[in-house]
Amino acid sequence: MRFVILGDLHYSVDYLEDGQSEARDRIFRLFLEQVAETEPDLVFAIGDTTNRGRIEEMVGLDNIAKESGLNFIRVTGNHDCYVLPKNEIAPFFLGGRPSASETDVYTAFDVANTRFILLDTARDRDFSNYGGFVSDEQLAWLHQQIAEANANPLIQYVKVLGHHPIYNTTRRSTETMLYIANSDAVKEAFANLDKSKQGFYYCGHNHCHSLYGPDDNGWHHIQTADPLDCESYRLIIVEDSRIDVSVINFDLSLPENRNAFETARTSIPQGFTAQDFQKVYGEEHEHNLVVELALK
Ligand SMILES: [Fe+2]
Numbered sequence: 001m002r003f004v005i006l007g008d009l010h011y012s013v014d015y016l017e018d019g020q021s022e023a024r025d026r027i028f029r030l031f032l033e034q035v036a037e038t039e040p041d042l043v044f045a046i047g048d049t050t051n052r053g054r055i056e057e058m059v060g061l062d063n064i065a066k067e068s069g070l071n072f073i074r075v076t077g078n079h080d081c082y083v084l085p086k087n088e089i090a091p092f093f094l095g096g097r098p099s100a101s102e103t104d105v106y107t108a109f110d111v112a113n114t115r116f117i118l119l120d121t122a123r124d125r126d127f128s129n130y131g132g133f134v135s136d137e138q139l140a141w142l143h144q145q146i147a148e149a150n151a152n153p154l155i156q157y158v159k160v161l162g163h164h165p166i167y168n169t170t171r172r173s174t175e176t177m178l179y180i181a182n183s184d185a186v187k188e189a190f191a192n193l194d195k196s197k198q199g200f201y202y203c204g205h206n207h208c209h210s211l212y213g214p215d216d217n218g219w220h221h222i223q224t225a226d227p228l229d230c231e232s233y234r235l236i237i238v239e240d241s242r243i244d245v246s247v248i249n250f251d252l253s254l255p256e257n258r259n260a261f262e263t264a265r266t267s268i269p270q271g272f273t274a275q276d277f278q279k280v281y282g283e284e285h286e287h288n289l290v291v292e293l294a295l296k
Contacts, residue, residue, distance in 0.1 A: 001041050001042075001111055001112055001114065001237075001238045002038070002039070002040045002041055002235065002236070002237050002238070003040050003041055003042040003043065003044065003235075003236050003238070004035050004038065004040040004042070004043045004044065004233055004234065004235055004236075005044050005046055005161075005202055005204075005222070005224045005233065005234040005236065006031075006035070006043065006044065006045045006046065006049075006224070006227065006233050007046060007204045007207070007224040007225045007226040007227055007230070007233065007234075008046070008047065008048035008049070008077060008079075008204045008205065008207060008226040009028070009031075009045060009048065009049045009050075009061065009226070009227060009228070010048055010049075010050070010051045010079065010226065010228060010268065010271070010272045011024070011028060011049060011050050011051060011057050011060060011061040012024070012050075012051035012052070012057065012268045012271070012272065013051075013052075013054060013056045013057050013060060014051065014052070014268060014269050014270070014271075015267055015268065015269075016267070016269055017267065019263070020263055020264070020267045022260075023259075023260035023261075023263035023264045023267075024260075024263075024264040025060075025064065026256075026257070026260040026264075027257070027260050027261050027264045028061065028064050028264075029064050029067065029068070030250065030251075030252075030257055031227055031233075031250055032064055032065055032067075032068035032070055033068050034250055034251060035068070035070065035233060036068045036069055036070050038235060038248065040235070041071075041111070042071060042073060042111070042116075043070050043071060043072055043073065044073045044074075044075065044118075044161055044202070045072065045073070045074045045075070046075060046077070046161060046163060046202060046203065046204035046224055047074070047075050047076055047077025047078075047079075047080060047121075047122065047162075047163025047164075047204050047205065048077030048078065048079040048080060048163065048204065048205065048226075049061060049074050049077065049080060050079060050080050051079055051268060051271045051272055052079060052082055052083060052271055053079055053080045053081055053082045053083045053084055053089060054083060054084075055084070055088075055089075055092075058089070058092040062092065071095065072095065073094060073095035073118070074092060074093045074094070074095070075093065075094070075105075075118050075119065075120070075161050075162065075163060076089075076093055076105050076120045076121070076122040076163060077122055077163040077204065077205065078122045078123065078126075078130040078131075078132075078163065078164075078205070079130075079271060080093075080122060081122040081123065081124055081125060082125060082127060083125065084125075085124065085125070086103065086104060086105050086120070086124060087102070087103075089105070090105050093105045094106075094107045094118055097109065099120075100141055101120075101135075101137060101138065101141070103135070103137070104120040104135055104137070104138055105120045106118055106119050106120040106138055106141070108145045110152075110154075110155065112238075113154060113155060113156040113157060113238070113240065114155070114156070114157045114158075114159055114238055115145065115148075115149045115152075115155050115157070115158050115159070116159050116161065117142065117145050117158065117159070117160045117161070118161050118162075119134060119138065119142070119160060119161065119162035119163075120134075120135075120138065120162075121133065121134055121162040121163050121164040121180050122163060122164075129177060130177050131164065131176070131177030131178070131179065131180070131181055132162070132163065132164025132165075132179060132180035132181060132205070133180065133181050133182060134162075134180060134182055134185065134186055139182075139185050139186070139189060142160075142186070142189045143189045143192065145158075146158065146189055146190070146192050146193050147192065149193065149194075149197065150192070150193065150194040150197070155197060156197055156198065156240070156241075156293060157197065157198050157199075157200065157238065157243065157293075158193055158197060158198070158199045158200070159199075159200045159202065160190070160199070160200070160201050160202070161201075161202045161203075162180070162186075162201070162202075162203055163203060163204055163205050164178075164179055164180045164203060164205045165178065165179050165180070165203040165205060165206060165221065165223055166179065166180060166183045166186060166187060166201060166203070166215075166221060167179040167180065167183035167184075168183075169201075169212040169213070169215065169221040170203065170206065170210035170211070170212045170221050170222075170223035171206060171208050171209075171210035171223065171282075171286070172206040172208065172210075173206065173223075175206075178205065178206050187215075187216075187217065190217050190219050191216075191217045193217070193218075193219075195218065198218070198220075198243070198291060198293050199217065199218065199219040199220070200219065200220050200221075200222060200243070200291075201219055201220070201221045201222070202222050202223075202224070203221070203222070203223050203224075204223065204224050204225075204226070205223075206223060207225055207226045207229055207230075207275060207280055208223070208225050208229075208230070208279075208280040208281075208282060208286075209223065209224065209225045209230060209232070209234075209247055209280070209281060209282040209286045209287055210223040210282060210286050211223070211245070211285070211286055211287075211289050220289065220291060222234065222236075222245055222289070225280055225281065225282070227250065228261075228264065228265040228272070228274065229265070229274060229275045229277060229280050229281075230247075230277065230280055230281045230282075231249055231250050231252060231261070231277065231281075232247045232248060232249045232250060232281070233247070233248055233250070234246065234247055234248070235247075235248050241292060241293045242290065242291070242292050242293065243289075243290070243291040243293075244289075244290055245288065245289040245290075245291075246287060246288050247287035247288070
């Protein structure tokens with residue numbers, strides 16, 4: 001199985017000048033077409049897929065994804081939850097799967113030897129606090145998901161996806177609001193995973209590529225940067241006893257694509273500030289990871 005993680009996309013409908021929305025669509029079409037060319041089984045967008053959580057943003061990006069033929073699975077980010085209640089945005093998330101909760105947006109499903117657990121770490125319409133939080137109801141559900149994975153001999157890997165990092169793991173995850181406030185409670189659930197299986201936590205939010213682990217519980221943490229800064233995404237190849245994680249660069253070599261990219265990323269009036277590529281792209285040790293599982 002091969003799957004892709006797209007970092008915070010920040011698709012915006014707030015561009016003010018002629019040509020800027022066209023530049024945005026050119027770039028997102030290029031991004032998603034190039035992802036589709038790698039023929040992934042699943043594509044996850046790790047939150048902040050939209051810049052302000054407006055329905056027009058979700059529909060606009062979904063239309064481009066459909067043109068590219070991608071199976072596009074969103075998890076929630078803080079930006080996605082700024083203006084609408086979660087039950088109104090829920091149909092655009094989790095790849096159309098129903099949420100396991102009436103108030104938050106989370107689910108789990110199995111593909112071959114892997115259990116995917118999609119968390120909702122975003123707060124509900126809270127502009128003043130863009131940090132992460134996992135509800136008590138969701139924590140109890142997470143414990144249950146891990147217990148079910150432990151009881152299922154077919155499951156080798158548990159892959160949890162949430163927008164915000166666990167505190168003090170990947171780059172910048174100790175800075176204000178750049179982590180899940182109740183990270184210790186989430187880690188308590190991770191600690192219950194049977195040691196014969198391998199746990200991974202995938203996050204975004206901090207707009208830089210980073211790897212951390214294995215942590216005290218043997219889990220690896222994989223943070224994916226936003227494509228509008230880092231011109232790249234992650235590809236994960238899952239085999240029976242081996243996981244390959246890498247960073248794949250988008251091809252922006254045509255001058256008209258490079259120009260559109262610069263326009264799209266520097267013209268969003270609020271909610272996204274373009275960063276210097278060299279500062280956030282990271283080094284090879286923050287990109288590539290191979291985890292080999294000892295077969296029983
Ligand atoms: Fe975020």
